[in-house]
Amino acid sequence: MAAVLQAVATDGIAITRSLPGQAELLTPEALAFLAALHRRFEPDRQARLAARRERQAAFDTGALPDFRADTADLRAGDWRVAPLPAALLDRRVEITGPVDPKMVINALNSGAQVYMADFEDSTSPTWANLVAGQRALRAAVAGTLEHIAADGRRYTLQPFERQAVLMVRPRGWHLDEKHLCIDGAPISASLFDLGLFAFHNAQALAGKDRGPYFYLPKLQSMEEAALWDAVLAHIEQALGLPAAQIKVTVLIETLPAALEMDEILHALRSRIAGLNCGRWDYIFSYIKTFRRHRDKVLPERSQVTMTQPFLRIYSELLIRTCHRRGAHAMGGMAAQIPIAGDAAANALALDRVRADKLREVTAGHDGTWVAHPALIALARDIFDAHMPTPHQQHVLREDVRATRDALLAAPLGSISRAGFDNNVEVCVRYLAAWLDGQGCVPIHWLMEDAATAEIARAQLWQWLHFGDGGHEPLRLDDDTPLDFALLERALIGLPARLAAVAALPGAARVGDAIALLDSLTHADTLADFLTVPAYDLID
Numbered sequence: 001m002a003a004v005l006q007a008v009a010t011d012g013i014a015i016t017r018s019l020p021g022q023a024e025l026l027t028p029e030a031l032a033f034l035a036a037l038h039r040r041f042e043p044d045r046q047a048r049l050a051a052r053r054e055r056q057a058a059f060d061t062g063a064l065p066d067f068r069a070d071t072a073d074l075r076a077g078d079w080r081v082a083p084l085p086a087a088l089l090d091r092r093v094e095i096t097g098p099v100d101p102k103m104v105i106n107a108l109n110s111g112a113q114v115y116m117a118d119f120e121d122s123t124s125p126t127w128a129n130l131v132a133g134q135r136a137l138r139a140a141v142a143g144t145l146e147h148i149a150a151d152g153r154r155y156t157l158q159p160f161e162r163q164a165v166l167m168v169r170p171r172g173w174h175l176d177e178k179h180l181c182i183d184g185a186p187i188s189a190s191l192f193d194l195g196l197f198a199f200h201n202a203q204a205l206a207g208k209d210r211g212p213y214f215y216l217p218k219l220q221s222m223e224e225a226a227l228w229d230a231v232l233a234h235i236e237q238a239l240g241l242p243a244a245q246i247k248v249t250v251l252i253e254t255l256p257a258a259l260e261m262d263e264i265l266h267a268l269r270s271r272i273a274g275l276n277c278g279r280w281d282y283i284f285s286y287i288k289t290f291r292r293h294r295d296k297v298l299p300e301r302s303q304v305t306m307t308q309p310f311l312r313i314y315s316e317l318l319i320r321t322c323h324r325r326g327a328h329a330m331g332g333m334a335a336q337i338p339i340a341g342d343a344a345a346n347a348l349a350l351d352r353v354r355a356d357k358l359r360e361v362t363a364g365h366d367g368t369w370v371a372h373p374a375l376i377a378l379a380r381d382i383f384d385a386h387m388p389t390p391h392q393q394h395v396l397r398e399d400v401r402a403t404r405d406a407l408l409a410a411p412l413g414s415i416s417r418a419g420f421d422n423n424v425e426v427c428v429r430y431l432a433a434w435l436d437g438q439g440c441v442p443i444h445w446l447m448e449d450a451a452t453a454e455i456a457r458a459q460l461w462q463w464l465h466f467g468d469g470g471h472e473p474l475r476l477d478d479d480t481p482l483d484f485a486l487l488e489r490a491l492i493g494l495p496a497r498l499a500a501v502a503a504l505p506g507a508a509r510v511g512d513a514i515a516l517l518d519s520l521t522h523a524d525t526l527a528d529f530l531t532v533p534a535y536d537l538i539d
Helices: 028-060 072-076 101-108 127-142 189-207 222-239 261-267 279-289 309-325 343-363 373-386 404-408 417-435 450-465 484-499 507-522 531-535
Strands: 013-015 093-097 114-118 146-148 154-156 165-169 176-182 185-188 213-216 247-252 272-277 328-333 367-370 441-443 446-448
Touching: 013 028, 028 176, 028 185, 028 189, 028 222, 028 279, 072 261, 093 101, 093 373, 101 114, 101 127, 101 146, 101 154, 127 165, 127 176, 127 189, 165 189, 176 189, 185 189, 189 222, 222 247, 222 261, 247 261, 261 272, 261 309, 272 309, 279 309, 279 328, 279 450, 309 328, 309 343, 309 404, 328 343, 343 367, 343 373, 367 373, 417 441, 417 446, 417 450, 417 484, 417 507, 417 531, 446 450, 450 484, 450 507, 484 507, 507 531
Parallel strands: 093 114, 093 367, 114 165, 165 213, 213 247, 247 272, 272 328, 328 367
Antiparallel strands: 013 176, 146 154, 176 185, 441 446
């Protein structure tokens, strides 16, 4: 680690890395702003993280998540969130991706209604990536961003009125930013990402009637939403913005949050624009919540689709809840990407995307996500055909009756050897790329990010640990026991197979990735997040 660089703005602030361009971001004023956020809100963040641990401990001993008794009156009440700003009325297609300059330009120019610039699941949080991402977004807001590729190709922004609306997703409450320490402790990654972006860009965006707008990830409770509301109010006051100028969309990507959708909307009611079905993280959260519940083991990942009853009812409850309260109900991400060089396989992949988007729009969603610019036209055509209005909050879905048991019911299915081996391969390949600085990786024509890799990793741990202590192990569909010998064989054979993959992202870190996956899978307790121990292995 580089020698600690003491900042001059305020005593107690230390930056542990120095990179070209960071001084223009981490000015004394910006550092003082971030330090004030940390000192005001870090105790509350730690309290919320402790509450998460306490809740999970109860689930591990057999308790089940449920709708809250103490907020029944709130759920039954007749209230609505604040009216939506004009820029967020039509969000039928949103593109998501990391924050490197080329991606920022291509996404803003893509023709999508919204670009979600992602510091979380699709960005490996190396200090270089974070500094470059903040600089790119600052230049994009100013209208000056350009990028010259290695082949000499020049990328520039379209005029502002033709760009997608910018929304930024910071990292979740559970993550630290180790490169900036306040009073000897790392700052919250959430406060660093959102706070630094807001400090440099909020007033400019407000002047253009473009927010600032954010996506908030990984929430588990109304109390966590209330913490975000307090943080955003503090930022508005500190930067001289009108109250509720900042608007947010919350990703419902944890099982506990799915049972508190009304409560989360209410906690953020002056500034919330909608909820989003963060399907991949939601599946991961289901596995993690029920990691000790043998009766709730999910089948292999390819069988856990949005047509499964527990996922369908989750998305329908989100639509019903949002539309009742005057908020948008955003659909999720189809992981497929275009397949070059194989017309038949590409047609099949596009058919899957088409079916997914048709399901969403006919269910009542107000918009959807894509991960690749080539899918924007497909998604828009489907939403245009079935949603002629800017949104469909008039679709109230009063037919939906989402009980606790329906939301928690595990689907039927199986685990094949190919499914097991694919989980191992996805974990290793994604981890290797992440450790090498790349946060989203195409693998077998699916765009894998931290959320999809977490599903694979959590499934491996759960499948293998039900055979611990002499208990009967789970079995593959060919009756092979799911045990650690199976994992060992998969890991031993993987390097040779990956050596044949052309231009493998993170090839130099495959050994580190295998070692980390092996350690995490053998651990007695499922680690809450893959990216927490992996973060120790990057600069």
